[in-house]
Amino acid sequence: RTTRDTNCSPLPPAIKLSIDKTGVYALSHADFLALGLDLSLLNAKQVSQIQMTHQGHPVSIFIAGEDDGVFGSDDVLFFYAQAAKGPYTRNNIYWLSLNPNGGKRLNFKDGTPKPSYPQLSEFTQTVHVETNSRYWSRMPDSINRDRLFWKKLDAGNSLEMPVTLQHLAQTSKDATLRVMLQGKTDDRATNPNHHTKILLNDVEIHDAQWSGQQIFLQEVSIPQTKLLEGKNTVTLLSVGDTGATVDILYVNWLEIDYTATMTAVEDHLTFKLTGVEQYNLTINGFTRSDLLVLDVTNPFNIVPLLGATVSGAQIQYADQLDGNKTYYAFSFADKHLLKPAAMSLDLPTTRLESPCNQADYFIIYHDSFDTKALENLIAARGKKVMAVQVSDIYDEFNHGLPEPQAIKDFLTYAYENYTQPRPAYVLLVGDANQDTLNELGDGINYVPTHTFHTFLMGETASDNWFVSVSGDDPLPDMFLGRIPVKTQAELDAVVKKLTSYPKVPLDGWEQNVLFVADDIAEFEEVSDQLIEKYLANYSPTRIYLSEYTEDEKIVTQDISQAINAGAVLTNYTGHGSVNLWAG
Numbered sequence: 001r002t003t004r005d006t007n008c009s010p011l012p013p014a015i016k017l018s019i020d021k022t023g024v025y026a027l028s029h030a031d032f033l034a035l036g037l038d039l040s041l042l043n044a045k046q047v048s049q050i051q052m053t054h055q056g057h058p059v060s061i062f063i064a065g066e067d068d069g070v071f072g073s074d075d076v077l078f079f080y081a082q083a084a085k086g087p088y089t090r091n092n093i094y095w096l097s098l099n100p101n102g103g104k105r106l107n108f109k110d111g112t113p114k115p116s117y118p119q120l121s122e123f124t125q126t127v128h129v130e131t132n133s134r135y136w137s138r139m140p141d142s143i144n145r146d147r148l149f150w151k152k153l154d155a156g157n158s159l160e161m162p163v164t165l166q167h168l169a170q171t172s173k174d175a176t177l178r179v180m181l182q183g184k185t186d187d188r189a190t191n192p193n194h195h196t197k198i199l200l201n202d203v204e205i206h207d208a209q210w211s212g213q214q215i216f217l218q219e220v221s222i223p224q225t226k227l228l229e230g231k232n233t234v235t236l237l238s239v240g241d242t243g244a245t246v247d248i249l250y251v252n253w254l255e256i257d258y259t260a261t262m263t264a265v266e267d268h269l270t271f272k273l274t275g276v277e278q279y280n281l282t283i284n285g286f287t288r289s290d291l292l293v294l295d296v297t298n299p300f301n302i303v304p305l306l307g308a309t310v311s312g313a314q315i316q317y318a319d320q321l322d323g324n325k326t327y328y329a330f331s332f333a334d335k336h337l338l339k340p341a342a343m344s345l346d347l348p349t350t351r352l353e354s355p356c357n358q359a360d361y362f363i364i365y366h367d368s369f370d371t372k373a374l375e376n377l378i379a380a381r382g383k384k385v386m387a388v389q390v391s392d393i394y395d396e397f398n399h400g401l402p403e404p405q406a407i408k409d410f411l412t413y414a415y416e417n418y419t420q421p422r423p424a425y426v427l428l429v430g431d432a433n434q435d436t437l438n439e440l441g442d443g444i445n446y447v448p449t450h451t452f453h454t455f456l457m458g459e460t461a462s463d464n465w466f467v468s469v470s471g472d473d474p475l476p477d478m479f480l481g482r483i484p485v486k487t488q489a490e491l492d493a494v495v496k497k498l499t500s501y502p503k504v505p506l507d508g509w510e511q512n513v514l515f516v517a518d519d520i521a522e523f524e525e526v527s528d529q530l531i532e533k534y535l536a537n538y539s540p541t542r543i544y545l546s547e548y549t550e551d552e553k554i555v556t557q558d559i560s561q562a563i564n565a566g567a568v569l570t571n572y573t574g575h576g577s578v579n580l581w582a583g
Contacts, residue, residue, distance in 0.1 A: 008356035010348040015096040016400060018342035019081045023268065024294070024330060026337040027077040035345045044069025051103030052079055053095045055399045057300050058104040078337075080294060080302045080328065086401065088436050088448060091341055093400030104301075111293060111305025111317035113280045120279040122169045123271045125260035129163050130253035132439040136184070138458030140213050146252065147459060148439060149182065155240025155247035160233055161254045167263040167285075168229050174221040175259070177205070179236050180252040186212040187244035194249055195242050199235040200226060209242070224258055232256075268330035270296075275321040284314040288331045291315040297326045352388065352396045352410060358419035359386035364407065365429035366446035367391050369488060373495050374429070383425065390430070390447050404450045404466070412469040415477060426467055428482040429491065434459060443486065457578075509566025513538045516559060518574020518582045519545040526573045541567070545574070545582055 015035065019025070032039050039047075047066055052059040065075035077096075084092040132148035139147055151159045161179075179198060187193045192209035196218060199205065206220035218236075236251050262271060263285035273281075283293070289310050295303040308317035315329060330336060350357070361383040365371045367390070375385045390407065391400075397413075398406035414423055430446025438444065450465040467478040485491045513535055517523040524544050531540045541562050548555045563570060572581050 007351060008354050010351050011396070012097060013348075014346045016342075016344050016346045016395070017081075017094040017096065017340040019092040019094055020083055020090060020341040021338055022082045022270070023328070023338045024078060024080050024332065024336075025340065026334075027079075027340075027343075029071065029073045029075055031339075031343065032071075035343065037345065039071035039075075040073065042071055046098060047071050048102050049098040049100060050077070051097055051099035053097070053399075054081070054092070054300065055401075058099075059094065059300050060104045060106045060302050062106045062304075080296055080299065082299055084401065086403070088402045088404075088445070090437065094340075095400070107301070107303055108306050109295070109303050109319075110307050111319060112307030113309050113316050114278070114318045117278050117280045117318050119282060120273075121262050121282045121284075122171070122259050123262060123273055124257055125165075125167075125271070126255060126257050127163060127165060128253060128255045129161060134250065135434065135440060136182075136250065136458075137434070139182070141453075142458065143453045145215075147434075149250035149252050151251050152184065153236070153238040153249050153251060155238050155244075158235050158237040159251050160235050161251075163232050163234060163254060163256060164230060165227055165232055165256065165258060165260075166229070166265060167261045168224065168227055169259040169261045171224055171259045173224060173259050175224045175227055176219065176221050176257040177234065178217055178219045178255045179234070180255075181216045181218060181236075182250040182252055183211070183213045183216065184248040184250055185244070185246045187242075187246060190242055190244040193242050193244035194247060195239040196249070197237040197239060199237065201228060201233055202235070227256075227258055262329075264329060267333070267336050268328070270326065270328050272324065272326045273321055274324050276323065278318065278320045280316055280318050281327075282314055282316045283329045286313045286315065286331060288333055290332055291329065292332055293317050293327055293329045295319070295325065296328045297324065346395065348392070348395075352392060353413055355417045355419060357386065357414070358384065358421075359414070359423050360384045360421070361386070361425040361427070362411070362414070362423055363387040363427050363429060364390055364393065364447060366444075368446075369429055369485070369491055371429055371491070373492070374427075374498075377495060377499055378427075386423075402445075402448065404448045407447075408450070408466050408469070411466055411478070415469045424478055426478050426480045428463065428466075428480070429485065431484040431486050432461065432482075434461075446486065447482070508539075510568050511537075511539050512541065512562075512565070512567045514541050514543070514559070514562045514567040514570040516570070516572045516574075516581065517542075517544045517546075518576075520574065521546075523573045527571065530571065535569075538568075 029039060047069060052061050059079060061077060061079040063075060063077050065072055081094055082092060084090055131150045134149045134152050136147050153159060183194055192211045194211060195209045197204055197207050198218060198220060205222055206218060208218050210216045234254055238249060240247055262283040264283060267286055267288060269283055291310050293305045293308055293315060295305060305317045305319060308315050361378055363371055363375060363385060371387050375387050379385045393410045394400055394402050394406050397409045411426060428447045432447055432449040433442045433445055435442035436445050436448060449461040449463055451459045451461055454460045463480055463482055464476050467476040467480045468474050470477045483494050485494060515527040515531060517527045543555060543558050545555055574582055576582060
């Protein structure tokens with residue numbers, strides 16, 4: 001859906017497909033009817049124009065029954081799609097539309113077994129196990145690095161990581177086991193200051209000593225005979241005998257490479273091979289005979305291998321490896337064909353990337369919110385408002401995939417290309433959090449923010465980045481704010497306050513300032529100096545923690561009462577964190 005032209009008309013209709021699993025998908029005539037689309041009304045030329053795209057690139061598809069020029073009630077559209085692996089979503093986006101130049105179709109290849117080819121029935125399987133349950137925002141040197149971890153380990157503690165391995169081959173080859181670690185502490189008086197051991201099924205297989213707040217990949221090769229078919233347990237032990245004052249580390253993930261037989265699991269198998277030889281490849285373990293093998297090395301250009309021999313629970317085919325190859329073998333029975341997680345008809349009413357647009361004030365909001373009252377409020381103040389669903393920005397500027405960069409790209413385009421006068425205000429409506437995939441249970445990332453690394457706070461949010469669109473400096477080129485709500489009720493309450501605020505009489509509260517200080521004399525002195533130097537004409541209220549000697553809980557009540565009574569400015573000086581004062 002991403003465009004780069006100056007057309008003022010809305011984008012043409014398209015079907016948006018949300019993909020949550022990797023595999024072969026089937027869309028029937030009935031699936032399109034559920035969207036209100038009767039594809040049997042298309043003529044032969046239009047059927048040939050049906051095109052699928054992903055990230056702006058055409059994807060090869062197969063329409064069973066297309067030869068008669070009609071998408072009839074028994075016809076089915078098949079395609080191979082992959083789930084997303086990005087930091088903001090696990091659902092990939094594919095698009096269906098009509099392309100006047102014709103849609104891309106599958107190119108088939110002969111895969112008939114050749115008696116002269118050697119046999120191959122094993123491959124290197126990689127099993128990756130990762131659980132994200134701990135977040136470390138202040139990890140040093142953490143630009144574009146993983147801050148989510150499995151567990152934090154103090155010295156003397158361990159983590160058991162269960163891993164299931166299937167269809168182990170009988171081989172003399174070694175397997176490789178990796179555990180990714182991250183040092184949290186660094187006792188510079190002791191070197192090394194971390195000592196870790198790996199145990200496989202309660203047997204020690206590796207010992208390592210290392211130092212600092214660094215990434216450490218503990219890797220070991222072992223005879224494959226040490227692995228068990230089915231459940232294995234890998235234990236990471238932080239020994240705690242280095243003499244370091246503090247010894248803490250994080251466990252990130254576990255990975256095992258082993259030689260597996262080509263055996264299907266639940267009637268499908270994805271596997272990779274490397275080489276340049278020609279082979280007959282045999283895959284066992286199927287429960288059905290309606291089998292097919294796809295070369296999915298290039299996910300935009302899927303190649304079915306025809307002529308394979310199916311016998312009982314196995315399929316055999318021939319191919320030239322030509323470097324790295326990825327294959328997907330599967331049963332194309334209905335129960336094994338996938339359906340999109342969501343399928344919707346996209347009917348844009350405007351084109352965001354068009355110089356014909358003009359706006360003073362952007363409201364960028366999550367699709368779950370109704371912002372009409374907010375739009376009317378701002379428009380009543382003389383601003384030309386353009387309210388944009390964040391999903392529409394993703395559709396036009398990132399092919400439907402959520403990412404903060406898409407929001408910045410939209411604002412940059414609008415600032416540079418929209419009809420004058422340039423937009424001056426941006427309001428984001430919806431909360432954001434660092435748990436972008438909701439792995440820690442922090443909830444929906446309604447309108448994501450941009451983050452960068454700071455020395456004191458680590459990963460830090462910066463909405464300002466969205467509106468630094470002109471030049472290389474970090475200064476904002478538009479005014480920006482955010483209403484960080486999670487529900488419509490919260491948004492309605494904010495709009496009500498914004499509506500009533502100008503009507504509140506100025507009865508003296510606008511002269512009130514509130515200063516709160518932690519229970520250290522220096523913090524109180526800073527507050528007093530600020531009041532005396534800059535706010536001599538205001539009425540200050542001082543709430544200093546040192547004065548609450550009997551019940552410190554009362555201070556919270558007094559702060560709330562002072563704010564509710566009316567304070568044009570509230571200032572806190574003291575220790576604290578992102579979610580508390582003092583403590």
